[in-house]
Amino acid sequence: MAKKFKNKTLAWLDYRLPIFSVLREALVDHPTPRNLNYWWNFGSLAGIILVIMIVSGLLLSMHYVAHVDLAFDSVEHIMRDVNYGWLIRYIHSVGASMFFLIVYIHISRGLYYGSYKSPREVLWWLGIIIFLLMIAAAFLGYTLPWGQMSFWGATVITNLFSAIPLVGDSIVTWLWGGFSVDNPTLNRFYSLHFLIPFIIVGVVFLHIVALHKFGSNNPTGIDLTLKQEKIPFHPYYTIKDFFGFGVFFIIFGIFIFFLPNSLGHPVNYIPADPLVTPEHIVPEWYFLPFYAILRAIPFKLLGVLAMLGSILILFVLPWLDTCKVRSCRFRPIYKQFYWIFIFNFIVLGWVGSKVPEGHYLIISRICTAYYFVHFLIILPVLGMFEKTLPVPLNIFKNPRVKKKYK
Amino acid sequence: MINKNKIFKLKKDRRSFLKLTTTSMATIGSAFAVWPFIDSMNPSADVLALGIKEFDLSNIEEGFSKTFKWRGKPIFIKHRTKQEINEARKVNLSKLKDPQKDEDRVIKPEWLIVVGVCSHLGCIPLGQKKSDTRGDFNGWFCPCHGSHYDTSGRVRKGPAPKNLKVPKYKFINENKIKIG
Numbered sequence: 001m002a003k004k005f006k007n008k009t010l011a012w013l014d015y016r017l018p019i020f021s022v023l024r025e026a027l028v029d030h031p032t033p034r035n036l037n038y039w040w041n042f043g044s045l046a047g048i049i050l051v052i053m054i055v056s057g058l059l060l061s062m063h064y065v066a067h068v069d070l071a072f073d074s075v076e077h078i079m080r081d082v083n084y085g086w087l088i089r090y091i092h093s094v095g096a097s098m099f100f101l102i103v104y105i106h107i108s109r110g111l112y113y114g115s116y117k118s119p120r121e122v123l124w125w126l127g128i129i130i131f132l133l134m135i136a137a138a139f140l141g142y143t144l145p146w147g148q149m150s151f152w153g154a155t156v157i158t159n160l161f162s163a164i165p166l167v168g169d170s171i172v173t174w175l176w177g178g179f180s181v182d183n184p185t186l187n188r189f190y191s192l193h194f195l196i197p198f199i200i201v202g203v204v205f206l207h208i209v210a211l212h213k214f215g216s217n218n219p220t221g222i223d224l225t226l227k228q229e230k231i232p233f234h235p236y237y238t239i240k241d242f243f244g245f246g247v248f249f250i251i252f253g254i255f256i257f258f259l260p261n262s263l264g265h266p267v268n269y270i271p272a273d274p275l276v277t278p279e280h281i282v283p284e285w286y287f288l289p290f291y292a293i294l295r296a297i298p299f300k301l302l303g304v305l306a307m308l309g310s311i312l313i314l315f316v317l318p319w320l321d322t323c324k325v326r327s328c329r330f331r332p333i334y335k336q337f338y339w340i341f342i343f344n345f346i347v348l349g350w351v352g353s354k355v356p357e358g359h360y361l362i363i364s365r366i367c368t369a370y371y372f373v374h375f376l377i378i379l380p381v382l383g384m385f386e387k388t389l390p391v392p393l394n395i396f397k398n399p400r401v402k403k404k405y406k
Numbered sequence: 407m408i409n410k411n412k413i414f415k416l417k418k419d420r421r422s423f424l425k426l427t428t429t430s431m432a433t434i435g436s437a438f439a440v441w442p443f444i445d446s447m448n449p450s451a452d453v454l455a456l457g458i459k460e461f462d463l464s465n466i467e468e469g470f471s472k473t474f475k476w477r478g479k480p481i482f483i484k485h486r487t488k489q490e491i492n493e494a495r496k497v498n499l500s501k502l503k504d505p506q507k508d509e510d511r512v513i514k515p516e517w518l519i520v521v522g523v524c525s526h527l528g529c530i531p532l533g534q535k536k537s538d539t540r541g542d543f544n545g546w547f548c549p550c551h552g553s554h555y556d557t558s559g560r561v562r563k564g565p566a567p568k569n570l571k572v573p574k575y576k577f578i579n580e581n582k583i584k585i586g
Contacts, residue, residue, distance in 0.1 A: 055443065056443075059443055059446050059447070062446075062447065063446075063450075077450070077452065080451065081450040081451040081452040081453075082446055082450040082451075083442070083445040083446050083448050083450060083451075084442035084443075084445055084446050085446060085450070087442050088442065088443065088446055242432070
């Protein structure tokens with residue numbers, strides 16, 4: 001690590017403040033598995049979209065006014081009067097969707113290849129913490145335009161806390177700073193929405209520190225011990241990540257320029273009205289699976305607990321999955337359950353967008369039950385009974401790696 | 407061996423060419439992407455729309471001035487007396503810090519219209535009210551760092567480097583001007 005820099009000024013500075021050698025270690029020399037596939041691009045993609053969200057958000061904050069009488073109009077002011085305001089706002093709103101899409105894929109990658117297993121449990125935890133912070137930031141941010149969906153979304157979600165026995169109502173009043181969602185609520189939501197991204201940056205930093213301790217997992221899921229199994233991060237993975245950025249920016253651009261409102265709800269272009277609830281309240285698409293779990297259970301407190309539990313259960317996943325083999329490649333039965341789980345999650349999202357009545361309610365209950373069965377029963381039991389395929393000693397013995405690497 | 411080296415060199419050249427083109431494309435692309443973010447901090451359409459304003463001159467008597475607000479700044483409109491006009495016109499241009507003829511600073515000699523912001527560090531010079539001190543040249547005096555302006559709004563003394571700015575304006579009719 002203590003490599004000397006050719007540039008004398010740099011060497012002098014680095015000797016006293018070793019950020020350059022730390023950065024070089026992390027972004028240039030860091031030995032990375034040579035067999036990573038494109039699913040490993042989503043970490044860096046999440047990083048770039050976080051930066052884009054912070055920059056676009058910062059510029060929006062220069063024009064936005066957090067006041068119940070002015071918030072909606074200030075957003076329209078951004079859309080019509082501010083130079084490229086429409087672009088920056090669409091980057092920010094579509095960006096939120098893209099951020100969740102990327103992170104969902106990133107988490108799914110971890111689930112498929114067993115990236116959460118020892119010794120990467122803390123890395124996994126930090127990831128879940130980032131996910132929870134993202135949920136908070138997205139919810140708070142959605143309130144700010146002060147449209148109908150903003151207002152009633154804020155009302156419904158803050159009312160979740162009223163499910164807490166005894167102190168629930170006092171907590172909700174405290175959250176609101178009043179007796180309903182109103183100006184004090186909007187002000188604090190804006191303040192917190194500004195704060196959370198920087199907390200995310202901090203946790204991302206820890207996430208990367210934890211990642212670099214043992215290095216990336218890889219598609220085979222085995223621990224890499226040979227020197228030849230790894231390649232320096234730069235230029236091999238920098239260029240691959242940049243290529244990923246390019247592909248992502250195309251998709252991002254299509255949404256920003258051609259389908260900017262396709263992921264949102266038109267109702268939110270009606271200014272907030274505390275006296276009229278819109279006919280059909282639904283969160284943004286990325287919350288739908290959890291929303292479905294909330295509604296599947298007919299008891300208030302239990303519903304809230306189930307929804308929270310569906311995310312918090314991920315914290316104990318490294319111990320619920322008792323199988324020592326990480327990657328799905330060598331777990332033929334788990335692989336099938338994995339895809340059933342993914343399908344189940346998508347179905348949850350789909351019923352989450354429907355009115356919870358009739359067969360939609362039945363489907364949402366089945367899917368909710370299965371969600372928990374997957375973690376609490378299938379995973380522990382599979383670890384005991386599944387016959388895994390022979391795991392190679394190194395990545396070169398993996399039949400999927402082409403011969404030329406030898 | 408020589409052959410091998412040649413291939414190596416070719417590959418190296420090709421790689422550095424690709425590196426150069428990729429990096430330059432990425433740089434140009436990022437520059438384009440950054441522009442909307444920078445431009446968003448420029449005046450927005452509603453601010454620019456406030457940039458054009460009409461002012462009525464009919465109730466400013468000879469020898470008096472009035473201050474209006476335009477783009478957040480004071481506009482000094484001075485109805486000059488014959489004496490003030492003469493004072494402004496007989497000055498030897500070579501004595502001025504920022505030489506400019508009085509004729510070039512007005513459309514009608516009796517109406518002097520300037521932006522009332524001192525060219526030193528942006529304070530508003532005194533001299534609009536009859537009771538104000540007007541400096542050594544009977545025009546305006548900036549209280550911040552002591553710049554003196556004459557009856558044509560030209561700097562004559564003090565740290566200010568430039569004359570008071572004349573905004574773009576035109577007479578719509580006898581008694582009305584449009585600034586912006």
